[in-house]
Structure formats: structure tokens, C-alpha cells
């Protein structure tokens with residue numbers, strides 16, 4: 326029972342790794358917003374690795390984590406971590422079914438901001454805090470859908486700025502951090518680093534835009550010039566993060582107790598793969614992450630392209646064809662041999678030629694990706710891959726198409742066009758058995774409307790220029806697109822995939 330595990334003499338069941346280092350000697354040098362599944366499977370795990378190694382313990386011990394939650398669901402995390410002395414269990418599952426069970430000890434404190442916002446602000450303002458890190462989801466940066474920039478008109482944001490102007494305490498991650506930065510500046514404590522670990526291309530740039538945008542609103546209300554100080558002093562390193570971490574289910578909690586005899590209110594289950602490529606851009610030090618497998622580099626962009634065009638676009642190639650072929654779990658789709666061959670051919674022939682040089686064996690990376698997709702122990706759903714296609718296809722797949730068709734490209738877009746056709750067929754909203762398909766997308770109605778017209782006008786779906794620009798006019802793309810769409814409608818997904826490979 327992790328409530329007991331903090332006591333002296335606690336013994337772990339066989340095969341379970343307890344923190345074997347002195348937790349009383351840890352000091353929180355990182356304040357992290359958004360302690361969910363992913364943070365606990367990723368950043369907190371890397372720090373735990375550093376703490377387990379006697380060679381890096383002393384240095385890492387100054388970088389333990391104080392978690393902060395600002396949303397009501399974080400109350401549950403506060404209670405779970407408080408009762409367990411910050412400890413939680415990480416279950417890493419490999420494709421062959423092997424499990425590694427680790428009790429992670431790198432989180433030493435957790436604050437639910439509404440309980441005491443002042444304490445959170447002072448914690449960040451404290452000289453011992455040198456990094457603020459974030460996994461507050463893609464939606465947590467208040468980015469406007471159309472402009473792609475911080476949305477200063479969001480009523481929640483303007484209401485908070487007004488409230489702060491009236492002397493009320495801040496409530497959001499932006500409000501809390503900006504107030505702490507103001508105190509650090511005024512007291513001469515100096516800057517810290519703000520490190521986003523969210524799954525956003527250019528996550529550091531995005532965070533910089535959001536904190537800067539919020540500070541400008543505050544400045545307008547108070548006559549301060551905090552935004553200029555943030556712009557000049559605070560680094561926002563970019564990073565690429567990767568580890569498939571589904572939400573914890575009641576079954577996961579029961580299985581941990583049944584199979585490993587560990588009672589934990591909120592464990593985390595994830596795959597055994599992990600990757601973190603981090604830009605080395607910090608103002609007051611950082612943990613020596615490179616010693617535990619983090620790739621610390623000058624430029625993250627080539628790695629982001631690799632991940633977006635192989636993993637994320639690969640998921641799109643698997644998702645719609647997989648769904649239409651009747652698969653509901655990702656591992657079932659990824660072990661459907663013709664489909665796996667098709668996805669790999671997309672990666673090799675279309676995505677790979679558009680990548681920039683990276684210090685990575687791309688063939689091995691792609692082999693690993695397909696093995697990760699096929700991991701039957703991480704129950705990822707096809708439905709999840711098919712979420713928000715209108716965000717994902719334009720960000721992950723269409724850049725590959727554009728580069729292939731641009732001057733200097735190879736012009737190879739047959740498979741990418743087929744993936745777009747599979748999405749167009751999916752958006753008709755009825756599967757091959759006549760059952761309704763639930764389309765989870767911000768613009769689901771628009772997608773259904775365009776797809777609904779393709780019986781009369783075969784290119785109707787591509788006429789949505791907000792998504793596709795002028796691709797509808799390029800026959801190099803529309804010819805293979807139409808071939809696949811017709812095939813999907815006449816012989817179905819499984820047969821279509823077979824003919825594509």
C-alpha cells in the first residue's frame with residue numbers, strides 16, 4: 326500500500342522497484358503544472374532515473390518536482406499524492422507483454438492552486454525554483470483556432486485580468502506564473518526557465534507567445550512592463566516528447582493490486598518506449614537529462630518533423646482505413662498485414678524523403694513505431710486516432726503532400742492521397758455495415774456536409790479550401806485520391822488496402 330510505503334523498512338513485492346534513494350534529501354527545483362498521466366510517465370520518470378543513479382543523485386536532488394493543479398479534476402490528484410507521500414506506480418508494458426513496475430519518487434509536493442494561490446506564487450517566486458514546466462494539454466495555451474496565436478479576447482482570460490486588476494488572486498497557469506515572475510523581477514531573484522512538454526509543434530514558441538500575450542494584457546491593466554522583461558529574460562525551450570500513455574482505468578488499478586500486490590489510488594500505465602528531444606536553452610541550469618536517454622540538441626525541429634510525419638501521420642494512415650476495415654483497437658489494425666504494409670510504404674516512400682537530417686536510425690525508428698502500434702498491452706483505440714481529423718490531417722499529412730509536389734520533391738503522393746480519401750469516406754458517417762460512425766471533430770457537421778456531396782461530385786470533400794487549399798486543382802493528387810475513393814465505395818476498405826500494396 327503506497328500510503329504505507331513512505332515508512333522506514335517498507336518492503337516491495339517481488340519485481341517492484343521502490344525509490345532506493347534518500348527522498349528526505351530532495352528539494353523541489355521544478356514547479357510543474359498539469360500532473361496527469363503523461364507527466365508522470367515521462368518527465369517525472371526521467372528525474373526518478375537520475376535519482377536512482379548514485380552518480381547523478383546529488384545533482385538531481387535539487388530538481389525534484391512540486392506539482393500544481395489549477396483545474397477541479399486535479400483535486401483527486403492532490404488527495405492521491407498527499408496520501409501516498411507523492412509516490413505513485415508506473416507500469417511500463419512492452420509489446421511482448423513484459424511489465425516493469427516502478428514506484429516513482431521524484432514528486433515531493435503537490436499544490437492545488439485554488440486552496441492557496443499565494444503559496445503557489447511564492448513557491449514559483451522562490452530562488453530555489455529554477456524551472457516551471459507544463460503539460461496542460463494542447464488546449465491549455467489559449468490559442469485561437471484561426472489566427473494560431475494567443476487569443477486575448479477569450480472571456481475567461483479577460484475576466485481573470487480584470488479580477489487581478491481589482492486585487493483578486495490569479496487562477497490560471499498564466500496568472501499565477503506572471504505574478505510570480507513580477508515578484509522575481511522586483512526582488513532581483515532573477516529569471517527561470519519555462520519548459521513546455523505538451524504535444525505541440527514548437528511548444529516552446531507557443532508557450533512564449535501565450536505567457537507574453539497574457540503579460541501584455543496585465544501590463545495594459547496595470548501600467549507595468551512585465552511582458553518586455555519576460556521577452557528579454559525567460560527562455561522557453563522547444564521539445565519533442567513521445568510516450569503513449571492512455572488514461573488510467575479502474576481495471577489498471579485492480580490489475581496492479583492483483584498481479585503485483587501494490588495498492589495505488591492513481592497509478593499510470595504506458596508503453597515501454599520513451600523519447601524526449603529537448604532544446605538546450607535554460608537560464609539557471611537543468612537536470613543532467615542527457616545521462617538518462619534524453620536527446621539534448623540545438624534544434625528540435627527536424628525531430629518534430631520526424632515524429633509528426635511518421636508517428637502522427639502514420640496514425641492517420643492506420644486510423645480511417647483501420648476503422649472502415651472493422652478494427653476498433655490500434656493493435657488489431659497494426660497487425661492487419663496489408664494495412665501495416667501500406668502504412669510502412671507511406672512512411673518509406675512519401676514521408677521519409679521530406680525529413681531533415683536527424684541523429685537517429687530512421688529504419689529502426691519506423692520498425693519501432695510499427696511495433697509500438699501493435700502493442701496489445703496498451704489498449705489504444707482506433708476511435709482515438711480518428712479524433713479531430715480536421716486538426717491532424719492538415720498538420721501531419723498535408724505538409725508531406727505539399728513537399729512531395731513542390732519543385733524538388735519526388736511527386737510521390739499515391740498513399741497520402743489514399744489516406745485523405747479514407748478520411749473522406751469515414752466522414753460520410755456510415756460504416757461498411759451501414760452502422761453510424763461517430764465523428765468527433767470540432768467541425769464534424771462541415772465534414773459530414775462536404776462528404777455527403779461526394780456521390781454527385783466526387784471531389785466535393787477536397788473543395789473545403791480551409792483544409793486543403795488548392796489541392797483539388799492538382800491532378801497529381803486528385804487522380805490517386807479518386808481511384809481510392811471509388812474503390813472504397815465499390816469493394817470496401819480491406820480490398821482497397823490490398824490493391825494499394
Ligand code: NAD
Nearest residue numbers: 359360361362363396460461462463465523524568569570
Ligand atoms: P491528463 O488528462 O492525464 O492530464 C492533463 C493535465 O492537464 C491535468 O492535470 C489537467 O488538469 C491539466 N490541464 C488541462 N487543461 C488545463 C488548462 N487549461 N490549464 C492548466 N492545466 C490544465 O492528460 P495527459 O495524458 O497527461 O496529457 C497531457 C498532455 O501531455 C497532452 O495534452 C499532450 O500535450 C501531452 N502528451 C500526452 C501523451 C499521451 O500519450 N498521453 C503523449 C505525448 C504528449
